Amino acid sequence: MNWKFHMLFGALLGAFAAYFIFNFSGSALILFSLLSAASAILPDLDLRKSKASQMLYCAMLAIAILISYQNTLAKGKGIIDFALLAVIVCCVMLALDFLIRPAHRGITHSLLFLAAIFAVAFFLSGLFFASAICIGYASHLISDGHIKMA
Secondary structure, three states, rough: HHHHHHHHHHHHHHOOOOOOOOOOOHHHHHHHHHHHHHHOOHHHOOOOOHHHHHHHHHHHHHHHHHHHHHHHHHHHHOOOOOOOHHHHHHHHHHHHHHHHHHOOOOOHEEHHHHHHHHHHHHHHOOOHHHHHHHHHHHHHHHHHHHEEOO
């Protein structure tokens, strides 16, 4: 499946759950559906060419720039120090990416990982966001038909 289908299916499943299970309407239903749609591409973080990975790389670059800024320019150091630290942070992040990224349709396509995602989301943001993320994530596993137990 491509990322557009996963997002569409995640949005539809999210809207269905929001309306029929949680009895949301209006903006809550829309937000729940959008969160489910965005979460539907997360299982493919294990695939380097996926849309989720492309967004992850953009986020990694933004984090590298932020870390570098806070440790150089914000402390009165020069642009050379900033650029050098940004390159080092990017290299470390990419090295970690290549060392720890799981195989495609491995752990990220399992019910165990889905449960872990739900637990982390619930701890960080509560039941509303955790449920939306869980439903979107599950929609990806359902549409792929590659659900592993662990």
